[in-house]
Amino acid sequence: MIGYKRVSTKAQDAQLQADALAEAGCARVFEDKASGKNIDRAGLLAALDYMREGDTFVVWKLDRLGRSTKDVLTIAEDLHARGIALRILAGTLAGSYSPKGEGKFFFTMMVAFAEIERDMIVECTRAGLEAAKAQGRTSGRPKAMTEEMIAAAKARRAAGESYGAIAKALGVGQATVYRHLSE
Known part of the structure; x- marks a missing residue:
């Protein structure tokens, strides 16, 4: 089992993911500190290159693998074509990915829902910030000097x-x- 952990910024900590991957029995873990928006992440590419037929690629949650439905499905299909299993430890899709029939349909729908959920969170956050700004409230660190x-x-x-x-x-x-x- 080969693990992959990702956080979006250098300020974030991936310890929770590391603990879950270790508990799952991952022999090796690759890491990225980058946004999931692009698939050109050094750790992800190294993990995909490292794995061989019969391996299992393990991620803590599906959103650690990628943000867009297309990217996640592309990675999952590539893994399946190479004879590599995909295992998700937590979240709605916890378990192993089955690229056939109902399993593929369910996986595709859940990936799409995850992407929509993220888009809605971003939209709500922006709306909240705009509303606060309209009310004269600012976010961030307070000014050091009045x-x-x-x-x-x-x-x-x-x-x-x-x-x-x-x-x-x-x-x-x-x-x-x-x-x-x-x-």
């Missing part, structure tokens, strides 16, 4: 005070003062 602090920093700088002294007086970093005064 308008009053910037005005005070400008006055202190005009009086000849150093960036370091201004930063200390305002309780922010020197780079923050420099950045706000140079804008």
Whole structure:
């Protein structure tokens, strides 16, 4: 059994996937820290190249394999044609992929539903962010300096005070003062 784990960004952790793949008995695990939008992922390509007939390709959840119905089905069909089984450990499609008859139909429908679900999540997130913006709320990290602090920093700088002294007086970093005064 050959495992594959993927997270979308370097800031994310794949430990949950790693634990599940180890518990499933994967002899080797390949990894990517990249979006599932493209199939040109180094870890995925290395795993697909490494596997031989009789192996089982194991992923934690179907969405770790890919985001689009077409890409996931292409990978699954390629695996089947090479005599490699596909096993999904968690989620709606937990189990092994059967590329025949009802199994193929069910797999195809569930992959399509997973893609639609992701699209709906993205759409809802965008709508929520736009609604919050329309109400004057912003997302992300709060600004380090208020308008009053910037005005005070400008006055202190005009009086000849150093960036370091201004930063200390305002309780922010020197780079923050420099950045706000140079804008």
